[in-house]
Amino acid sequence: xxxxxxxxxxxxxxxxxxxxxxxxxxxxxxxxxxxxxxxxxxxxxxxxxxxxxxxxxxxxxxxxxxxxxxxxxxxxxxxxxxxxxxxxxxxxxxxxxxxxxxxxxxxxxxxxxxxxxxxxxxxxxxxxxxxxxxxxxxxxxxxxxxxxxxxxxxxxxxxxxxxxxxxxxxxxxxxxxxxxxxxxxxxxxxxxxxxxxxxxxxxxxxxxxxxxxxxxxxxxxxxxxxxxxxxxxxxxxxxxxxxxxxxxxxxxxxxxxxxxxxxxxxxxxxxxxxxxxxxx
Amino acid sequence: xxxxxxxxxxxxxxxxxxxxxxxxxxxxxxxxxxxxxxxxxxxxxxxxxxxxxxxxxxxxxxxxxxxxxxxxxxxxxxxxxxxxxxxxxxxxxxxxxxxxxxxxxxxxxxxxxxxxxxxxxxxxxxxxxxxxxxxxxxxxxxxxxxxxxxxxxxxxxxxxxxxxxxxxxxxxxxxxxxxxxxxxxxxxxxxxxxxxxxxxxxxxxxxxxxxxxxxxxxxxxxxxxxxxxxxxxxxxxxxxxxxxxxxxxxxxxxxxxxxxxxxxxxxx
Numbered sequence: 001x002x003x004x005x006x007x008x009x010x011x012x013x014x015x016x017x018x019x020x021x022x023x024x025x026x027x028x029x030x031x032x033x034x035x036x037x038x039x040x041x042x043x044x045x046x047x048x049x050x051x052x053x054x055x056x057x058x059x060x061x062x063x064x065x066x067x068x069x070x071x072x073x074x075x076x077x078x079x080x081x082x083x084x085x086x087x088x089x090x091x092x093x094x095x096x097x098x099x100x101x102x103x104x105x106x107x108x109x110x111x112x113x114x115x116x117x118x119x120x121x122x123x124x125x126x127x128x129x130x131x132x133x134x135x136x137x138x139x140x141x142x143x144x145x146x147x148x149x150x151x152x153x154x155x156x157x158x159x160x161x162x163x164x165x166x167x168x169x170x171x172x173x174x175x176x177x178x179x180x181x182x183x184x185x186x187x188x189x190x191x192x193x194x195x196x197x198x199x200x201x202x203x204x205x206x207x208x209x210x211x212x213x214x215x216x217x218x219x220x221x222x223x224x225x226x227x228x229x230x231x232x233x234x235x236x237x238x239x240x241x242x243x244x245x246x247x248x249x250x251x252x253x254x255x256x257x258x259x260x261x262x263x264x265x266x267x268x269x270x271x272x273x274x275x276x277x278x279x280x
Numbered sequence: 281x282x283x284x285x286x287x288x289x290x291x292x293x294x295x296x297x298x299x300x301x302x303x304x305x306x307x308x309x310x311x312x313x314x315x316x317x318x319x320x321x322x323x324x325x326x327x328x329x330x331x332x333x334x335x336x337x338x339x340x341x342x343x344x345x346x347x348x349x350x351x352x353x354x355x356x357x358x359x360x361x362x363x364x365x366x367x368x369x370x371x372x373x374x375x376x377x378x379x380x381x382x383x384x385x386x387x388x389x390x391x392x393x394x395x396x397x398x399x400x401x402x403x404x405x406x407x408x409x410x411x412x413x414x415x416x417x418x419x420x421x422x423x424x425x426x427x428x429x430x431x432x433x434x435x436x437x438x439x440x441x442x443x444x445x446x447x448x449x450x451x452x453x454x455x456x457x458x459x460x461x462x463x464x465x466x467x468x469x470x471x472x473x474x475x476x477x478x479x480x481x482x483x484x485x486x487x488x489x490x491x492x493x494x495x496x497x498x499x500x501x502x503x504x505x506x507x508x509x510x511x512x513x514x515x516x517x518x519x520x521x522x523x524x525x526x527x528x529x530x531x532x533x534x535x536x537x538x539x540x541x542x543x544x545x546x547x548x
Contacts, residue, residue: 178370180366180368180370181370181372183338183340183364183366183370184364184366184370184372184383186339186340186358187338187339187340187358187359187360187362187363187364188358188360188383188384188387188388188437189358189359189360189387190383190387194387198383199372202372202374203372203374276374278373278374278417278419279373279417279419280373280418280419
């Protein structure tokens, strides 16, 4: 790519977006000439159903209109099945962040121990290898049965899915700290705790942050599915509820918002990762 | 009895073989002493265990047999009494030059105030000519400057002995020469006891009072000790005019080329 055209890539992005919207618009245009039905029957079951057609997939303009409505008042709360998308996203974010932070509190110190000692590493490795590939949603029934609280169960599911990448990356980062740096600390008679905090932690920090970034991504993926299961609140429940309402435009709005929030979370973690990175 | 400051007796290192039993010795029966204020260089081919000997003196590696005694006490672990300059500088890349030096100084004098630690560290960075690069991180420093920070870090803890593991091996010839001269001046001024590994014959002649020649492993030993009886104020510029310089140099090169190898290893 030529560096003298910094606007080329954004321009191309806009062109692709415009093309996609056009194709979408063309494919979802309502067909002209609907079959005539008895107006009384139509009034009873709705025009589309009476014509034997399906609920039409909304076009970009419908979705934009719907999105505009959502964004105008994202935080309204009119009963259990009618909350603004902002409220739903806030519920989801609260669950993700509490599960994620709990996971970090457990995974980083435990990963540190595992990374420092080959014995601990070998002792815990079989557990990690078995537990890691389990889909977090498989824990859901067990969590619901033992915890008996849907909200806490969702937090637990987030915890269990974000703990592994952080644990494994922390252990790996700690175990692969350069021997030279540890020797420096040893020859300077730096106490063990200070070595852990001032040599091992900063040396492993970029690897730990990579694990945290993977974890937040997975947590945000999992929360939607978890909330579809537990119901009640959250953006995942919102999607499911709108599916039951057959409001495809609302579903598409939610999908877009989920993507944007996920991107935002990743960007924040990327920014934090830059703070702790170092060049050798 | 007049014992030397550092005494190494019967030192040997064996790594366990594949069957778990101790394998052949990398080096064995290594004996030497270092007087207080003496500069001793070790020359030998790669793999003869020079770095292992230095690591044993530093206390970060253990000998399979033999002892190393410094100032009447056996070396059993790392200590602030011995400063180490590592082969690959080993600076902590997330700290600035000043912070790297302070890291050791704070450990040496835990009671010092922040200002005292800083003042002390700055003094030693000034000494190696880095007074203006205090806040640079290692990645922003050239190879020579990084090694200078490493030297400042080792000197700043004011150790009884300085251990240098091929400190200039990775530097270009010009930089190496400059830092060699600086090191010579600093060591001369402070009367530091130094044990240094090198494979550069000229570096050894310039810096050392005495050169230990190691034969090639396995089963490496100190084959010979050569006293460098040249003027103490020699410098790189005057070195090759010193009487006797070429005799010493030829002797060392001859050893490395012809005699360092083991008899079993010389081709028939």
